[in-house]
Amino acid sequence: MSTKTAPIQNSLIKLLLLIACLLIIPHSTHLKPLFIGLAFALLIWRSLSLVWTWLTPSKWVLLPLALGLGFIVLNNFGMSFGRDASSSLLIILMGLKLLESRNQRDAQAVIYLYFFVLITPFLFDQRIELALYGLMIFFALLFALIINNSNVESLKNPALLRICGAVLLQAIPLMLVFFLLFPRMIGPLWSMPDEQSAVSGLSDEINPGAVSNLALSNETAFRVRFNSNAPLHKDLYWRGPVFWETDGKKWFLTPPKKESFQRAIKWSEKSDDFQYTLMMEPHKQFWLYALDSPSHAPNNAHLSHDRQLMLKAKLNRNLSFELRSSTSTALLQLSKEDKVRGLKIPENTHPKVFKLVQQWTDSAKNTKDIINKALSYYHREFYYTLTPPSLGEDPIAEFLFETKRGFCGHFATSFATLMRVAGIPARLVGGYQGGVYNKLGDFYTIRQADAHVWVEVWLTKEGWVRIDPTAAIAPNRIEHSVDASQQRLNGDINFLINPPEGFNKLAQQLNWLIHSVDYYWQNAVLAYGPEKQLEFLSNFGIMNWADMLLSLAAFSAIVLLLSISILFYLQRHAPDPVQAAYLKLCKRLGKKAGKRENFETSSDYFSRIGKDYPEKNHELKALNELYLKCRYGRKPTQAYIRAATNFRL
Amino acid sequence: MALTLAQRFSLKRFTRGEPAYLREIELNHRRIFILPNKAGLSLAIVILLMLIASINYNNSLGFVFTFLLAAAAQTSTFYAYKNLSGLLISPTKSKPCFANDQLEINLYVIEPNQRARWQITASHQGQQQTFNLLANNQTILPLPIKANHRGWYKPKTITFSTSFPFGLFKAWSPLLFDHAILVYPQAIDRGLNYQLDSKDQINGGILSVASGTDDFAGLKPYQTGQSYRHINWKAFAAEKGIYSNEFSAEQSADIYLDWLSCADLDPESKISQLCYWVLSCEKKGLSYGLRLPGVELTPNNGNAHQAHCLKQLALYEY
Numbered sequence: 001m002s003t004k005t006a007p008i009q010n011s012l013i014k015l016l017l018l019i020a021c022l023l024i025i026p027h028s029t030h031l032k033p034l035f036i037g038l039a040f041a042l043l044i045w046r047s048l049s050l051v052w053t054w055l056t057p058s059k060w061v062l063l064p065l066a067l068g069l070g071f072i073v074l075n076n077f078g079m080s081f082g083r084d085a086s087s088s089l090l091i092i093l094m095g096l097k098l099l100e101s102r103n104q105r106d107a108q109a110v111i112y113l114y115f116f117v118l119i120t121p122f123l124f125d126q127r128i129e130l131a132l133y134g135l136m137i138f139f140a141l142l143f144a145l146i147i148n149n150s151n152v153e154s155l156k157n158p159a160l161l162r163i164c165g166a167v168l169l170q171a172i173p174l175m176l177v178f179f180l181l182f183p184r185m186i187g188p189l190w191s192m193p194d195e196q197s198a199v200s201g202l203s204d205e206i207n208p209g210a211v212s213n214l215a216l217s218n219e220t221a222f223r224v225r226f227n228s229n230a231p232l233h234k235d236l237y238w239r240g241p242v243f244w245e246t247d248g249k250k251w252f253l254t255p256p257k258k259e260s261f262q263r264a265i266k267w268s269e270k271s272d273d274f275q276y277t278l279m280m281e282p283h284k285q286f287w288l289y290a291l292d293s294p295s296h297a298p299n300n301a302h303l304s305h306d307r308q309l310m311l312k313a314k315l316n317r318n319l320s321f322e323l324r325s326s327t328s329t330a331l332l333q334l335s336k337e338d339k340v341r342g343l344k345i346p347e348n349t350h351p352k353v354f355k356l357v358q359q360w361t362d363s364a365k366n367t368k369d370i371i372n373k374a375l376s377y378y379h380r381e382f383y384y385t386l387t388p389p390s391l392g393e394d395p396i397a398e399f400l401f402e403t404k405r406g407f408c409g410h411f412a413t414s415f416a417t418l419m420r421v422a423g424i425p426a427r428l429v430g431g432y433q434g435g436v437y438n439k440l441g442d443f444y445t446i447r448q449a450d451a452h453v454w455v456e457v458w459l460t461k462e463g464w465v466r467i468d469p470t471a472a473i474a475p476n477r478i479e480h481s482v483d484a485s486q487q488r489l490n491g492d493i494n495f496l497i498n499p500p501e502g503f504n505k506l507a508q509q510l511n512w513l514i515h516s517v518d519y520y521w522q523n524a525v526l527a528y529g530p531e532k533q534l535e536f537l538s539n540f541g542i543m544n545w546a547d548m549l550l551s552l553a554a555f556s557a558i559v560l561l562l563s564i565s566i567l568f569y570l571q572r573h574a575p576d577p578v579q580a581a582y583l584k585l586c587k588r589l590g591k592k593a594g595k596r597e598n599f600e601t602s603s604d605y606f607s608r609i610g611k612d613y614p615e616k617n618h619e620l621k622a623l624n625e626l627y628l629k630c631r632y633g634r635k636p637t638q639a640y641i642r643a644a645t646n647f648r649l
Numbered sequence: 650m651a652l653t654l655a656q657r658f659s660l661k662r663f664t665r666g667e668p669a670y671l672r673e674i675e676l677n678h679r680r681i682f683i684l685p686n687k688a689g690l691s692l693a694i695v696i697l698l699m700l701i702a703s704i705n706y707n708n709s710l711g712f713v714f715t716f717l718l719a720a721a722a723q724t725s726t727f728y729a730y731k732n733l734s735g736l737l738i739s740p741t742k743s744k745p746c747f748a749n750d751q752l753e754i755n756l757y758v759i760e761p762n763q764r765a766r767w768q769i770t771a772s773h774q775g776q777q778q779t780f781n782l783l784a785n786n787q788t789i790l791p792l793p794i795k796a797n798h799r800g801w802y803k804p805k806t807i808t809f810s811t812s813f814p815f816g817l818f819k820a821w822s823p824l825l826f827d828h829a830i831l832v833y834p835q836a837i838d839r840g841l842n843y844q845l846d847s848k849d850q851i852n853g854g855i856l857s858v859a860s861g862t863d864d865f866a867g868l869k870p871y872q873t874g875q876s877y878r879h880i881n882w883k884a885f886a887a888e889k890g891i892y893s894n895e896f897s898a899e900q901s902a903d904i905y906l907d908w909l910s911c912a913d914l915d916p917e918s919k920i921s922q923l924c925y926w927v928l929s930c931e932k933k934g935l936s937y938g939l940r941l942p943g944v945e946l947t948p949n950n951g952n953a954h955q956a957h958c959l960k961q962l963a964l965y966e967y
Contacts (some may be wrong), residue, residue, distance in 0.1 A: 075656035108688050109818060112695045115718055119699055122710035125683065131710055138714065142721060142815070150767045159765055163728060163814055171720035189705050317707040445707055526709045577763060597822035637785055
């Protein structure tokens with residue numbers, strides 16, 4: 001007889017069906033509904049076949065079905081097999097395998113497949129709540145494994161549940177050792193197709209209305225913890241890509257060339273520099289944000305001459321960077337090439353624009369005067385709104401002379417154009433402004449809602465100077481952050497101005513707490529990659545893979561020994577259940593009839609009580625006899641335990 | 650008994666078990682071994698795939714769950730060990746059996762540690778028995794095996810194994826017991842007759858069985874120890890007391906089942922023939938003796954006598 005070919009119990013199939021549903025649910029937000037539907041359909045088929053056994057498909061149905069479904073997946077994704085395609089295939093495979101499963105060995109294979117599917121949602125999302133959800137499923141899978149290997153019919157089995165729980169509890173410390181010490185390498189091992197899923201954030205093109213769609217997003221762009229003093233909120237300009245080229249409608253990003261990296265000058269460390277750690281969310285772009293302006297480039301990035309930080313590879317995972325920024329701009333010579341780039345005016349610029357600038361240049365004494373005149377023009381006539389009227393063929397002119405309401409994108413693009421027309425080299429800088437300070441965790445969260453665009457102009461004596469036309473119109477935008485939770489389309493813009501009171505304060509503190517937990521989750525767990533691992537382990541003198549493997553072996557052995565010895569210890573001290581029941585009974589009787597003395601045997605004690613309670617004497621004697629028989633004889637222990645717990649004086 | 654270093658590292662310890670010297674064996678760390686089984690190796694492949702996926706996507710949570718699975722598998726080895734350790738196993742009495750018959754090796758398994766045991770398989774020469782055992786409980790496991798030869802049957806290695814809890818590792822303990830089970834000779838009738846009178850044996854003649862074997866010769870008061878087949882039930886029903894029938898043949902001569910009576914046969918066949926006679930005489934309630942070269946058992950009957958005769962035949966060496 002072989003247990004391998006024993007048929008699966010129906011209860012186990014039900015459990016497996018339930019777990020399969022739980023595994024598919026987190027995928028439902030990012031996989032195509034077609035595949036979610038197919039996966040559920042297969043599960044429903046399997047559950048129906050529990051009721052009507054004739055529905056159980058034969059090999060000759062399943063084989064074409066599997067081929068057909070495989071074809072559908074291929075047809076949808078082509079040969080590029082990334083996370084979407086493989087996740088879709090896996091959840092369908094889950095249903096197929098379950099339909100095909102007959103015996104214990106099949107069930108084992110199904111559970112292995114489930115373990116693999118368990119990690120696929122994390123390729124899309126690694127939030128802490130999803131991790132806890134995964135842990136719950138992991139426990140259920142362990143339970144399914146144990147049920148499959150112990151041939152029990154009912155799932156109501158506390159003993160097996162307890163074993164699963166104990167295994168999980170013992171596995172967690174061992175897992176932590178592996179997580180910390182297992183040598184990480186920088187993936188991918190082979191190139192994978194780019195996934196089409198949109199990541200919100202700045203793109204490499206800016207049109208006047210570009211940033212407004214971000215203002216509603218509460219998603220985190222990055223987090224910053226200052227190791228030095230933090231700058232004022234209005235000085236929190238997080239510098240990203242720099243835009244030089246425009247065609248009058250859009251501004252384009254041309255990636256800096258090698259020569260630009262060579263020209264970049266590293267600033268030496270100064271006492272009033274800002275030191276900070278920046279935790280970047282994967283934004284699938286090359287650029288890195290830094291406080292205006294970064295002094296040097298971290299290891300895995302380059303600094304360009306226009307002070308952009310460019311990563312060596314697209315950011316596909318959470319990564320943290322140690323950065324240094326300085327507010328003082330060093331005086332520079334403007335290169336000829338940059339001057340040409342910074343002054344290039346699109347050919348189709350409207351004559352009215354030239355006329356407007358002409359008024360200012362005629363009356364102005366110097367460049368600064370021109371800038372101030374332009375800013376006060378904005379201040380006088382423009383409104384700040386998240387829902388500006390749409391612009392047509394010539395957005396700059398339409399915005400400047402007709403609609404006059406807009407968002408930072410409108411102000412910055414038009415202002416830069418005006419400056420160029422006035423003969424002042426100007427460029428556009430994309431990035432974020434502000435951030436929400438978390439008192440509890442002492443860090444800033446910079447959200448997509450903080451996305452911002454501003455202008456830099458070249459002043460002969462000062463170099464590139466940051467000018468933010470938005471600040472001229474809506475100083476609140478710069479001094480406080482946009483409150484994305486209060487933001488409604490077509491509504492007024494809400495800023496985080498007033499410190500909340502009462503219930504709102506409590507809500508704020510809870511919010512801080514949640515964000516702090518999230519911060520540490522991101523920082524400690526998600527960003528723990530090859531770089532962070534080396535950095536962390538070097539504190540303990542572990543410098544390379546060989547050291548890691550050695551300490552991995554040592555620590556896992558220690559953890560295993562510890563958990564085993566704890567279990568042995570607990571086991572050794574577990575008293576005989578009969579004795580335990582007896583002691584419990586003595587304690588209970590002691591309250592009424594006097595404590596049992598240490599020198600008294602059970603017979604002595606019971607007969608002493610028997611004298612005080614003659615009506616119970618007979619019962620006590622029987623109980624004592626049962627005790628002796630169960631404890632020292634071969635009588636089943638349950639008999640005494642039951643009798644002892646039911647006995648009342 | 651401590652093992653010598655050579656014994657400790659001998660490969661036989663893992664497959665055949667330690668040399669037999671005990672009647673009762675407690676499964677402990679010295680006797681329990683553990684290795685991944687096929688399902689465990691396939692899980693290792695799954696874990697490897699999960700690891701590759703995690704590396705490829707630089708996915709921290711992928712690493713977490715991959716390592717958690719590996720750690721849980723590793724931890725399960727301990728539970729597999731716990732599932733076996735502490736069991737007390739001893740062979741107990743088996744039913745007597747004849748050569749070429751099914752022999753049952755009975756193992757008495759005691760759980761003394763207040764732990765429920767799951768899905769333990771005892772196997773011996775390809776025969777398996779799987780059992781669960783409740784805490785503080787005991788059971789008797791019969792392991793059938795075909796007995797080929799008469800004499801003492803010594804069980805080979807009996808292996809206790811388990812894949813509990815997750816079916817990833819097989820923990821096993823090979824046991825050799827200092828235990829032997831008596832196998833009686835096969836009873837084969839060669840068509841010969843046993844002789845009635847012991848004194849005639851010298852002539853070597855084979856006398857026919859007296860026709861009066863079953864002749865009724867009268868009643869005698871029943872004495873304890875006599876076969877119940879001989880009780881005169883009619884007299885008992887008439888409430889005359891318990892009497893037993895006396896048969897003339899029984900009185901006239903004691904039967905000696907004699908090695909020399911089957912002179913033409915080869916020795917094994919002789920033993921088989923004698924065995925057959927012992928059984929048939931006992932069945933008929935006759936009093937019979939056994940005479941082998943060097944062995945003589947005086948005529949008697951009853952189960953104990955039969956067992957004694959069969960044991961002599963089983964162990965007889967010519």
